[in-house]
Every structure is written in C-alpha cells, then in structure tokens.
Amino acid sequence: MKLRKVMPAIGIILAFMMLATAGCPRREVERTELILATTTSTADSGLLDVLNPAFEERHPFTVKTIAVGTGEALRLGEQKEADVLLVHARRLEDQFMAAGHGARRLDVMYNDFVIVGPPGDPAGIRGMTAPGPALARVAERQALFASRGDNSGTHVRENSLWQAAGVTPAGAWYISTGQGMGDTLRISSEKQAYTLTDRSTYLAQKDRLELEIMVQGDPGLLNPYGVIEVQGAKNVEGAQAFADFITSPEGQRIIAEFGKDRFGQPLFFPLVHR
Amino acid sequence: MLIVNSLREAFRLLLAVDREILEIAWLSLRVSGTATVISVLLGMPAGVFLALARFPGKAFIIGLVNTGMGLPPVVVGLTVSLLFWRAGPMGFLGIMYTPAVMVLAQVLIALPIVAGLSLAAIQQLSPGLRLQALSLGASRLQTVFLLVREARLPMLAAIMAGFGGVISEVGSVMMVGGNIKGHTRVLTTAMVLETRMGRFEMALALGILLLAMSFTVNAILTSVQQRGARRWTGG
Incomplete structure (x- = not known):
C-alpha cells in the first residue's frame, strides 16, 4: 500500500481519537505510588485485584504490590522499602512492632x-x-x-x-x-x-x-492477617489511608464478598466489621 | 548500607563453610556438569554434521537450533513437568522431583547452545580448508577431524556457554526439581528461597559461591583454550 493512500485513513482515525478524548477532563490529582509488601496467599487468591482498585478510586495513590513470603515482606518493611504490609504471622508481626519498625498494626481478616x-x-x-x-x-x-x-x-x-x-x-x-x-x-x-x-x-x-x-x-x-504501617515510610500518608481503607466498612465488605462467586464460599472473613 | 553489610556477612558465612551449603554446591556442579557433558556429546557432533552435511530443509533445522539457543528455562521446565508429572505420559518413570529429571531439563537448555555454537565454529572456517584436505587425499573422517581441530577454540567457547547457561539457570530446576531440601536444592533455587525469606546475606553468599564455581570451571577450560591460542600470538 502506498503511504499517500493511507494518510487520509490515519487522519480520520486521529480525528476520532481527539473527539473521543475531548470530553474527558485531565486528571487533576497527582498520583503517588504506595508500595504494599504482602504474602503470596493474598496476591495469588486475587483479593488484591479487587481491593486495590477500590482503594485507588478513593485515594490519590497507585498501589504497587510486591508479593513475597511474610519473612521477606517484614524485612522489606524493616528496610523501609515498603510503605505498608499485609501479612499473617502474628508472632513475627509482634516482634516487628516491638522493634519499633511499625507505626500501627491493625487486625484485618482471617482465613x-x-x-x-x-x-x-x-x-x-x-x-x-x-x-x-x-x-x-x-x-x-x-x-x-x-x-x-x-x-x-x-x-x-x-x-x-x-x-x-x-x-x-x-x-x-x-x-x-x-x-x-x-x-x-x-x-x-x-x-x-x-x-x-x-x-x-x-x-x-x-x-x-x-x-x-x-x-x-x-x-x-485460624490464620489472622494484619496490616502494618511502616514507621518512617516514604509514603506515610498512603500507608495510613490503605490501613484505614481495608479496615473500613467498605473494605471489610469487599473482603467478605470475595470468592463467593467463584468458590461458592468466601475465602477470607473480616475481623473488624463482621 | 544494606549491600555493604550483606556483603560482609556473606563472606563471613562463606568462611564458616556449612556442610549443607557444600552439599547444595556439589549437587549444582553434578547436575549442571552432567547436563553439559551430555550436551557436548550430542550437540557437538550434531553441530558439525549440520555445518558440513547438505540436505533439504537444512536452513530450517539451523533456524530451529538457533532459536533453541534462547530457549527460556521456564518453558523447558513447564514442558518437562507436564511430561513427567504422575498424570503425564512419562509419569510412570517416577523421576519427577529428582536430580535425573533436572539433568534432562538442563540438557534441553544446553544442547541447542552447544550445537548452535559448534555449527558456527565450523562454518567460520575457510571453505577452502575442506577442499584442500580432500584434495590432499584425506578421507571424509580425517577431514572432519581436521576441521574440528582447527575450530577447537570456538568449540571450547561452545562448552563454556553451555555450562554457563545451565549452572546459572533457575527456572527449570525450580519447576522440575522442586527445590527439595537435601534432594534437589541447588545453588540458584536456594538463592531464590533465601531471598524470599529475607535472608539477603545468605543469598548473596550463595551467589558468590556460584560465581566462584563458574569461574573455576571456566578458568580450567580457558587455560586449555588459550594454550591453543598462543600459537597465533607467537607467545
């Protein structure tokens, strides 16, 4: 095909694209990234694929999830590589808090x-x-x-x-x-x-x-999960917002509903708002 | 700084010489070494044959070999797993999650590398050399030996590339070996595990050990190779 013949088609497509985006307002808010270190079980189950978008809709943060073992997740928190942790090993979590690495720890859910x-x-x-x-x-x-x-x-x-x-x-x-x-x-x-x-x-x-x-x-x-805001994290505000969100009625409702459609039973049970 | 502390701790761990680490290193060497030897025994003749023989579809086969040189270990791991899982067609052998199946997977990775580089080694020789040998009355077998001798420097490079490819890969040995402690855990899979557990010092120590082993093996091969090369520099 000759280039000259294709040009009008490209022009038309571009014009349509401009029309299509003309109505959309520019994103006003600057989105900051929030690094969440969590265990493979929460990531593999697909729960975060539902929780994170709901959180991002309400808050100006983009969640970047790092799915690792609880051991590495806590270590990442210790190094302040992660802002917020969602983990399940109560004894290790308590040690982490006692060592002053965490600003706040909240119960979230259990399976x-x-x-x-x-x-x-x-x-x-x-x-x-x-x-x-x-x-x-x-x-x-x-x-x-x-x-x-x-x-x-x-x-x-x-x-x-x-x-x-x-x-x-x-x-x-x-x-x-x-x-x-x-x-x-x-x-x-x-x-x-x-x-x-x-x-x-x-x-x-x-x-x-x-x-x-x-x-x-x-x-x-029983296997309880906790959320921990990392002390002195890069994105303290985002970490607080995330912890507040997953323990809020809305976050807890998402957790309670998750998995019912696919497995006929929920995979996680909320611990704050039942 | 984390990296400085980790490095210091890594060297301390290496000097402490742990028996479990030695066993892991030994298994790495055994599995990848065996895979390399098998790949050389099969891949070198195959590469030489591909370089010298003339048959229909040759370009296609060479294309396949060259593609195989970049075979992702995960693809190999998945395919071998599907074959050797109990429900798979080769499941009756019962070798899944054993060093034997790890060797097999690594042969699939190293074989195309050795074959492809051997092929290129022969092809880069002057075509006149072959004709000259034949015209001087060498038999076909003698000609092949002559050509291989002439190409021995890049041939050794082929062995090193094959060994380097498998000793450092983690994708296939993790999948088919299962990283089982004391049975199928090798240096690369142990590194992944230590990293996941947040024990970066240990992971780094294992990485240093892996590099040191790789270096030793390559140093031996290189010294053989460079002895051959000295002829050219007059040294």
Missing part, C-alpha cells in the same frame, strides 16, 4: 489452615479436628509430609503446630520444598504427601490436585 493429604490417607487422620494429634500420627507412621520450609506465615504456623504436637519433624518422610503454597501443593500431590495449606490456595487449585482435606475446624488453625 483458616487445613491439613490436606492423599485420598488413601496412609496415616489415618481423616476427620480429626485437632491438628496436634493428627501431626503426631503422621510423624509416628512416617507418612510423607511436605513443608514449605520458607519461613512464610504458613511455615511459621506449621512449626508451632509441630511444637505443640511435641514432635521435631526430621527424616526422609519430611520434605522441605522451599517454595510457595501453590508449588508445595503440587509437589505434595505428586508425592502423595500431607501438607498444611491455607484453605484459599487449596480451593483455587483443588481440581488439579490429588489431595483431600483431612483435618479442619480447630481454633488453632
């Missing part, structure tokens, strides 16, 4: 952990509620167990459950994957091992896993 395992249930723990005796039996029968082994919130919880069960897990039956929840579930399914997982990641991948829920419903399996 729960479940122990999943191969349908054949070699350790015979199906239907147990208390995680302690279930884990003790897994260890006793030396049934394969896959651990995240990555100092994530889930791994920290797993460790405290073993401690409560009075078992120091070690040996060929205890597999430490050092990977995220999704990958660890996949490895568990392949190796037909038990593992501790948050319910939401398991539900999201259930169809492709040969794993079933074995143990659930104990208060010791």
Whole structure:
C-alpha cells in the first residue's frame, strides 16, 4: 500500500481519537505510588485485584504490590522499602512492632489452615479436628509430609503446630520444598504427601490436585492477617489511608464478598466489621 | 548500607563453610556438569554434521537450533513437568522431583547452545580448508577431524556457554526439581528461597559461591583454550 493512500485513513482515525478524548477532563490529582509488601496467599487468591482498585478510586495513590513470603515482606518493611504490609504471622508481626519498625498494626481478616493429604490417607487422620494429634500420627507412621520450609506465615504456623504436637519433624518422610503454597501443593500431590495449606490456595487449585482435606475446624488453625504501617515510610500518608481503607466498612465488605462467586464460599472473613 | 553489610556477612558465612551449603554446591556442579557433558556429546557432533552435511530443509533445522539457543528455562521446565508429572505420559518413570529429571531439563537448555555454537565454529572456517584436505587425499573422517581441530577454540567457547547457561539457570530446576531440601536444592533455587525469606546475606553468599564455581570451571577450560591460542600470538 502506498503511504499517500493511507494518510487520509490515519487522519480520520486521529480525528476520532481527539473527539473521543475531548470530553474527558485531565486528571487533576497527582498520583503517588504506595508500595504494599504482602504474602503470596493474598496476591495469588486475587483479593488484591479487587481491593486495590477500590482503594485507588478513593485515594490519590497507585498501589504497587510486591508479593513475597511474610519473612521477606517484614524485612522489606524493616528496610523501609515498603510503605505498608499485609501479612499473617502474628508472632513475627509482634516482634516487628516491638522493634519499633511499625507505626500501627491493625487486625484485618482471617482465613483458616487445613491439613490436606492423599485420598488413601496412609496415616489415618481423616476427620480429626485437632491438628496436634493428627501431626503426631503422621510423624509416628512416617507418612510423607511436605513443608514449605520458607519461613512464610504458613511455615511459621506449621512449626508451632509441630511444637505443640511435641514432635521435631526430621527424616526422609519430611520434605522441605522451599517454595510457595501453590508449588508445595503440587509437589505434595505428586508425592502423595500431607501438607498444611491455607484453605484459599487449596480451593483455587483443588481440581488439579490429588489431595483431600483431612483435618479442619480447630481454633488453632485460624490464620489472622494484619496490616502494618511502616514507621518512617516514604509514603506515610498512603500507608495510613490503605490501613484505614481495608479496615473500613467498605473494605471489610469487599473482603467478605470475595470468592463467593467463584468458590461458592468466601475465602477470607473480616475481623473488624463482621 | 544494606549491600555493604550483606556483603560482609556473606563472606563471613562463606568462611564458616556449612556442610549443607557444600552439599547444595556439589549437587549444582553434578547436575549442571552432567547436563553439559551430555550436551557436548550430542550437540557437538550434531553441530558439525549440520555445518558440513547438505540436505533439504537444512536452513530450517539451523533456524530451529538457533532459536533453541534462547530457549527460556521456564518453558523447558513447564514442558518437562507436564511430561513427567504422575498424570503425564512419562509419569510412570517416577523421576519427577529428582536430580535425573533436572539433568534432562538442563540438557534441553544446553544442547541447542552447544550445537548452535559448534555449527558456527565450523562454518567460520575457510571453505577452502575442506577442499584442500580432500584434495590432499584425506578421507571424509580425517577431514572432519581436521576441521574440528582447527575450530577447537570456538568449540571450547561452545562448552563454556553451555555450562554457563545451565549452572546459572533457575527456572527449570525450580519447576522440575522442586527445590527439595537435601534432594534437589541447588545453588540458584536456594538463592531464590533465601531471598524470599529475607535472608539477603545468605543469598548473596550463595551467589558468590556460584560465581566462584563458574569461574573455576571456566578458568580450567580457558587455560586449555588459550594454550591453543598462543600459537597465533607467537607467545
């Protein structure tokens, strides 16, 4: 095609584009970036894809999400690389606050952990509620167990459950994957091992896993998430606005609704406005 | 500053010589070394053959090899996983999440690199050399050996590129190996894990170890290579 022939067409398209944008007012507000360090579980579940746009609609901040393990998220906060944290490892969060790295910590929501395992249930723990005796039996029968082994919130919880069960897990039956929840579930399914997982990641991948829920419903399996404003962060104002928003009635409503359409049940439960 | 502190701490960790770190480094060397050897044994003859043989579709095959030189490790990892997962067609072998399947994935990454660079090494020789050898009465096999000998410097570079490609990759070994502690954890996957846990010093220490290992292997190959090159500089 000759250039001369295309020119009028390009002209017309440009004219339409100008017309189309003529009605739109220029963005008046300058948007500042807000860095949120959070765990893979909140990011992978898709919750932030709903929460962040709602927040950005009301506030002049653009949220940049860094999804890492709770360990790294807290470390990023310590270095003031992140402005606000959304994490789930209460003990580590308290240490973080005690060390003066956080300006404010608020409860946000919870979901729960479940122990999943191969349908054949070699350790015979199906239907147990208390995680302690279930884990003790897994260890006793030396049934394969896959651990995240990555100092994530889930791994920290797993460790405290073993401690409560009075078992120091070690040996060929205890597999430490050092990977995220999704990958660890996949490895568990392949190796037909038990593992501790948050319910939401398991539900999201259930169809492709040969794993079933074995143990659930104990208060010791609840998994609370907290939001922390980083002390002396670059964007203090944004961090406050974000923490206020996800604990506000609107933020809490979004959390309560999330996942109902896809999984038939909510994945997270609000802790402030129920 | 974080980077200065991390570096200092990294060297301290390296000097402390942890047994677990040594095992991880040894596995890295074993897996990537084996993959490189296999890739050389298969890729070099393939590259030489592609350079010298004449057959229909040759340009197409060369195009494939050259594309393969930039094969993303994640693509290799995913494909190998889909094949070797229990539900996959090769699942019956039961080698998923073992060093064996990691070697296989790395061969797929290194093979095109070695083959492609060997091919280029032979092709950059003067075409007259081959005709001369043949006209002086060399057999075809003798001619091939002569050409390979002439191209040995870039051939060694092909080996180094292949080894460098696999010892440093993380995408495929993470996926097919699973980063399982004591079984399939190698230096690169351990680095990812340490970084995720916020233990940057340890990650950096592992990175320094990885570079040191890479350097040692390449230094050995380079000394062999440069001994050959000295002829040209008269040294």
